[in-house]
Amino acid sequence: MPVILPPHWHNANRRITDRNAWLNRRQYMTGGAAALMAGCLPLGRASSTLAELPKRYPYKLPSVSKHATYKAGHPNTPVLTNEQIAASYNNYYEFTTDKGRVWELAKDFETRPWTVHITGKVAKPLQISVDDLLKQMPLEERAYRFRCVEAWSMVVPWTGFPLRKLIERAQPLSSAKYVRLITRNAPQAYPGVRSQPWYPWPYFEGLTIAEATHDLTMLAVGIYGHPLPNQHGAPLRLVVPWKYGFKNIKAISRIELVEEQPRTFWNNIAPAEYDFGGNVRPDVPHLRWSQATDRDIETGTRRPTPMYNGYAEQVASLYPSGPKAS
């Protein structure tokens, strides 16, 4: 599979964490140090299952993170977050609202067979298996800062491809103005769907066609150089780094091109708190907390949240009338 080295602005402004160093740290952690380290993980549990995670991947994705020296890139993506910390602090309400437990509840979620449907205002509706996508799409790795509306953030290397490339294959009609994305409808596989029937499942999100076809917008199939673990949204999830985390829908099974602005899961539930755009705006507080800063999930350090999460240079052109209009 070809690996495309992304432009410098996709990347952290330091070396991506060396994978061997990461593995060595894990080996070291199997001793008495493991218990000590476990206490350091915010909400995470360094149980053997989580520590074993990488060994369970059936195959490897091309990764640049083990050998690439990333050039000085974005000032707001200083350090790559520790993989296990990112893998044990997740929002995925289909499993649970407890961020520290998603990884263990999601362990046995079946992601094969998995078909993605692209329908709606397209000349060529498409049904494609995730395995064919993996074979056919040119995969690349990009380190992005990720910012949840709850004011925490991390920096992780995603493997995937621009959503645009998949949309183009379906040949959108000129009437396609928005893209609607839907998580797999699988109540039997999702304990949180069964225990929280008041939510409008399955999870659904949306973007304008310009946002969906923007170069920064990715469909991710991997993280840290291997396939996505279930808690991160396997087998396929959206990554839009200038928007709040809730826009980054997981376990996508359907992509619809539509004429009208679609509803979204969180906008449906709490329209006063979550708008369709979901753009990172430090100047617009959430009804219940400030968005001016965010907390790095590994270091606990707070940074001032930049406009559009630091991607203003790339995305401001999407919002020519200014952020207020978006």
Ligand SMILES: Nc1nc2c(c(=O)[nH]1)N[C@H]1C(S)=C(S)[C@@H](COP(=O)(O)O)O[C@H]1N2
């Ligand atoms: N299907 C689905 N996708 C989802 C969510 C969810 O609950 N269900 N949570 C969102 C939120 S609020 C965040 S912050 C991110 C978290 O992604 P991560 O766990 O990979 O860090 O996933 C987003 N995608």
Ligand SMILES: [Mo]
């Ligand atoms: Mo979030």
